[in-house]
Amino acid sequence: xxxxxxTIIIPLLSFIVLVCLGRNIRKESIIVIGISTIILLxxxxxxxxxxxxxxxxxxxxxxxxxxxxxxxxVGTTKISISLQLDGLSLVFLIIISFFSLIIYFFSACxxxxxxxxxxxxxxxxxxxxxxxLLILADNLFVLFVGWQGVSISSYLLMGIYxxxxxxxxxxxxxxIVMCVSDAFLLLxxxxxxNELNTLNIHEILTLANQNxxxxxxxxxxxxxxxxxxxxxxxxxxxxxxxxxxxxxxxxPVITLLQSITMVTSSGYFVLRxxxxxxxxxxxxxxxxxxxxxxxxxxxxxSLVQNxxxxxxxxxxxxxxxxxxxxxxxxNWILSLNFMISYxxxxxxxxxxxxxxxxxxxxxxxxxxxxxxxxxxxxxYIAFLLSAASLCAMPWVMSAFYTKGDIIWGLMMNNKMGLGxxxxxxxxxxxxxxxxxxxxxxxxxxxxxxxSVVSKLSYVPLVILAVMxxxxxxxxxxxxxxxxxxxxxxxxNQLILQLLLAAVTILGILIxxxxxxxxxxxxxxIANTPIGxxxxxxxxxxxxxxxxxxxxxxxxCLYLIELVKKDPLSxxxxxxxxxxxxINFQIEFLENGRLRWYMMSIVGGSIIILLLLILI
Amino acid sequence: MxxxxxxxxxATTLFVIGLxxxxxxxxxxxxxxxxxxxxxxxxxxxxxAGAYWQLADGQIISTLxxxxxxxxxxxxxxxxxxxxxxxxxxxxxxxSEMKG
Numbered sequence: 001x002x003x004x005x006x007t008i009i010i011p012l013l014s015f016i017v018l019v020c021l022g023r024n025i026r027k028e029s030i031i032v033i034g035i036s037t038i039i040l041l042x043x044x045x046x047x048x049x050x051x052x053x054x055x056x057x058x059x060x061x062x063x064x065x066x067x068x069x070x071x072x073x074v075g076t077t078k079i080s081i082s083l084q085l086d087g088l089s090l091v092f093l094i095i096i097s098f099f100s101l102i103i104y105f106f107s108a109c110x111x112x113x114x115x116x117x118x119x120x121x122x123x124x125x126x127x128x129x130x131x132x133l134l135i136l137a138d139n140l141f142v143l144f145v146g147w148q149g150v151s152i153s154s155y156l157l158m159g160i161y162x163x164x165x166x167x168x169x170x171x172x173x174x175x176i177v178m179c180v181s182d183a184f185l186l187l188x189x190x191x192x193x194n195e196l197n198t199l200n201i202h203e204i205l206t207l208a209n210q211n212x213x214x215x216x217x218x219x220x221x222x223x224x225x226x227x228x229x230x231x232x233x234x235x236x237x238x239x240x241x242x243x244x245x246x247x248x249x250x251x252p253v254i255t256l257l258q259s260i261t262m263v264t265s266s267g268y269f270v271l272r273x274x275x276x277x278x279x280x281x282x283x284x285x286x287x288x289x290x291x292x293x294x295x296x297x298x299x300x301x302s303l304v305q306n307x308x309x310x311x312x313x314x315x316x317x318x319x320x321x322x323x324x325x326x327x328x329x330x331n332w333i334l335s336l337n338f339m340i341s342y343x344x345x346x347x348x349x350x351x352x353x354x355x356x357x358x359x360x361x362x363x364x365x366x367x368x369x370x371x372x373x374x375x376x377x378x379x380y381i382a383f384l385l386s387a388a389s390l391c392a393m394p395w396v397m398s399a400f401y402t403k404g405d406i407i408w409g410l411m412m413n414n415k416m417g418l419g420x421x422x423x424x425x426x427x428x429x430x431x432x433x434x435x436x437x438x439x440x441x442x443x444x445x446x447x448x449x450x451s452v453v454s455k456l457s458y459v460p461l462v463i464l465a466v467m468x469x470x471x472x473x474x475x476x477x478x479x480x481x482x483x484x485x486x487x488x489x490x491x492n493q494l495i496l497q498l499l500l501a502a503v504t505i506l507g508i509l510i511x512x513x514x515x516x517x518x519x520x521x522x523x524x525i526a527n528t529p530i531g532x533x534x535x536x537x538x539x540x541x542x543x544x545x546x547x548x549x550x551x552x553x554x555x556c557l558y559l560i561e562l563v564k565k566d567p568l569s570x571x572x573x574x575x576x577x578x579x580x581x582i583n584f585q586i587e588f589l590e591n592g593r594l595r596w597y598m599m600s601i602v603g604g605s606i607i608i609l610l611l612l613i614l615i
Numbered sequence: 616m617x618x619x620x621x622x623x624x625x626a627t628t629l630f631v632i633g634l635x636x637x638x639x640x641x642x643x644x645x646x647x648x649x650x651x652x653x654x655x656x657x658x659x660x661x662x663x664a665g666a667y668w669q670l671a672d673g674q675i676i677s678t679l680x681x682x683x684x685x686x687x688x689x690x691x692x693x694x695x696x697x698x699x700x701x702x703x704x705x706x707x708x709x710x711s712e713m714k715g
Contacts, residue, residue: 593713594711595639
């Protein structure tokens with residue numbers, strides 16, 4: 001336990017080493033450094049986990065905190081760097097280290113050029129280090145530092161292919177969106193400080209219960225600003241740009257960002273401050289509505305994408321909104337379970353897509369692939385498993401139980417509309433993932449030659465595929481006392497499960513009818529005027545970018561045009577202009593004729609004499 | 616006995632005429648002449664002052680002033696000759712090398 005600080009230091013050191021030396025050392029040594037970093041980290045985590053389990057007393061929550069040093073003091077507030085580990089942080093740390101291990105291993109097999117590898121490993125180390133800082137921090141200020149570290153390293157990771165102008169611009173856009181939401185988070189933190197005069201998380205939670213009134217306005221504002229900050233990290237609807245632009249990065253980066261970073265950082269934040277959020281019930285209504293909008297938004301986009309990367313990205317974006325569905329019914333334990341299940345599913349989907357792209361020589365358009373199922377059976381099975389997880393395959397996948405519980409909880413909380421939307425979301429994600437699978441694996445084969453992928457990169461797929469099945473539904477999590485328990489009324493739940501199964505089977509049937517053969521029905525639908533309009537709208541991602549352009553970019557440019565001439569500096573210009581004018585008027589006096597000078601001297605002295613005499 | 620004011624007005628008139636000539640004439644020779652006229656005005660003022668206070672000082676200084684004027688005119692005329700020899704002109708504006 002006392003070695004906990006090493007979990008932050010080791011990746012940071014590795015990052016510094018790789019950034020300094022990465023250009024000049026061989027690819028193999030970079031891989032060795034990256035992998036050894038993550039293996040060390042995992043060993044440390046295993047050690048910490050064993051230590052934690054050894055010290056735990058049943059029915060209590062063990063909180064280990066380690067004061068490192070005092071950072072600075074403002075008035076009476078001391079900001080100290082100290083690490084705090086309890087069950088919740090432990091769960092998140094284990095998730096992060098496990099998935100990072102898998103992804104590092106995979107990317108060592110996957111990435112080709114040494115340039116990509118060194119940037120990937122360096123920035124991922126920075127990312128993991130900031131994530132650990134975020135999760136181990138015991139006060140909100142240090143947590144915010146970790147949060148910003150995550151933002152900047154996500155930006156760096158997305159921009160690995162920065163040589164392409166379009167990509168670098170998109171990444172900047174994503175970063176700006178992230179920064180906007182981070183500013184809101186900071187605003188929330190400052191509001192908390194303003195109300196409670198402390199930044200220590202534990203103190204905040206106790207003081208908030210004593211000093212702040214439930215449902216008061218300030219609590220609402222605090223929770224809404226914090227929630228907007230979380231939205232930017234999790235990629236919920238208005239701030240989804242930070243999530244969807246990850247699709248421009250190399251595949252391992254996408255996996256790292258989408259299946260771990262976004263979810264763990266935002267989810268951890270909400271779970272850690274859940275008592276604060278629970279003091280305001282409006283925020284949960286907002287969460288539910290926003291996640292419903294986000295779900296429909298992203299599912300519709302994913303239905304018509306032809307590019308594998310963006311299709312999978314939008315599917316994952318839809319899945320993330322389920323987490324906020326759970327938050328909105330305040331079933332925190334379920335949300336943790338669903339996060340784990342989501343991480344597994346999305347990582348499985350992304351890694352299998354990356355192998356698919358790799359064997360097809362980097363071809364990303366699904367209509368240029370086809371008929372691969374007898375060629376790559378393992379890949380096919382991995383895709384089918386992730387699809388089953390997304391469809392919530394009845395009684396087989398863990399997602400069935402978690403999503404079933406989510407929808408059940410929504411229905412029990414009298415949020416029928418949201419429950420229906422969650423069901424529709426399952427249907428839509430089923431359709432989009434099956435469209436991908438059928439198009440790629442069943443239609444006529446179009447590619448002729450394939451690249452070879454090492455057998456090693458299938459290992460993570462197998463591990464993840466095993467983890468996504470129903471064996472791993474309700475892992476016992478050491479979170480008593482941190483997260484309030486939640487008892488679902490399980491009566492009549494079988495009916496709901498049957499309904500869910502029916503929805504799933506319906507989705508599979510529709511997908512089979514529409515996409516199994518390259519038939520003309522879908523193109524007929526797409527060629528009606530309404531269909532064409534809707535398809536165009538979805539393919540351009542609801543024209544969200546144009547909306548941003550219209551709402552923010554254009555006014556900004558207009559303002560820039562206005563102030564380009566700097567109206568406030570007109571005064572200064574006026575002074576210089578006047579001086580210049582006078583200068584033009586009297587310039588002829590200086591002509592180099594001595595007689596002129598004498599004349600002016602004489603005239604001047606005459607005037608002075610007259611003044612002396614007359615006054 | 617001439618009153619002091621008359622002689623001073625006369626001196627001032629001479630001085631102003633000389634000044635005016637020095638400021639307006641372009642010819643080097645006339646410039647020298649106007650200078651002489653100015654100095655004469657000054658000398659007359661000195662003499663008048665000496666006569667007014669019944670002191671010899673005015674006479675002495677006038678002698679000094681005249682000798683300086685003569686030395687000056689000598690140097691000026693020597694310059695005039697040299698310049699005319701070199702530049703074939705006595706127009707001082709044409710000779711001027713100052714830039715405006």
